[in-house]
Amino acid sequence: MPKFKPHRAGIRIDMTPLVDIAFLLLTFFMMTTQFKPIEEVEIILPSSHSQFKLPDSDVMTINLAKDGRIFLGVDSQRLRATLFGKENELRASIEVPRERLGDLLIQARTANPKLRTVIKGDVGVEYGVAEDVMDILQKTRITRFNLVTNLETDRAGN
């Protein structure tokens, strides 16, 4: 008996390498994680077969909510402050009346000419809203823009 007891108590695994790896991965995921910004409105994306990825930065998003409201968002906080005022710089997107959208787009584009325009429309929004927005885009000479969609896989066969 006395021979057994100390033996049993003596099992100690050296956890240091385990902890090392765990913390390494932890820091990696903490650094790379990007929290999804809180959306002003919920948007259900339509799906398409397009494979283009959304760029990481310099994106200007025009959100079309289901009820036809338009929200404009830019990814840089500084630009948000200049466009919508200091008090709105932390909001992901701001509701914009249709008449002001063109001016804001021009302002944003002059502040950062590299901005890419992206339309994020809800599946249920009326096409008329999208048509108006595209009209405004065309008037402000943004003739190249992207539509955000989910990747559709079900009928990708043919």
Next chain:
Amino acid sequence: MAGGGGEAAEPRKRGKAKKRKKSRRLGIRIDMTPLVDIAFLLLTFFMLTTTMSKPQTMEINLPPEDVPVEIAESNLLTLRVSEKEEIFWNFGIEAPEKVEFSALRNFLREKNQANPKLVTLVKIDRKAKYNMMVNIMDELNLAEITRFSLAQLTDSDKKILEKVQG
């Protein structure tokens, strides 16, 4: 050796202190289990919340507004989408005919193979859903048609559709 002898000659107190220090150094063992628990908890949290996939986008090019493009009528395929999301097609000023959405891709492919100079004009009713537009764009992309453009569905277009619908 001389040093060792010197140490032994030191007062008792100091010798004891040194001995205690040594044994303590060996004996320090922190129980790392809670640390590991928390580390893995956070690790799983960040692993699960990280989104590796970025949303997809579809690119659209609009022609600049002030540059009119002239197309021969025979090369113009018009797709009109009604409020009820029915699709009608016609060449030039011919009477529109209905086409099902599921048949649209092959239809577009055929028409474009028959006439490579074909330009597709898409007119969608304002009351149709945005989803319809994305779907039609998608079909055009899948049918590898790059020459298409969007236009407004005017009242005269609506009348044409009404006539077909009866």
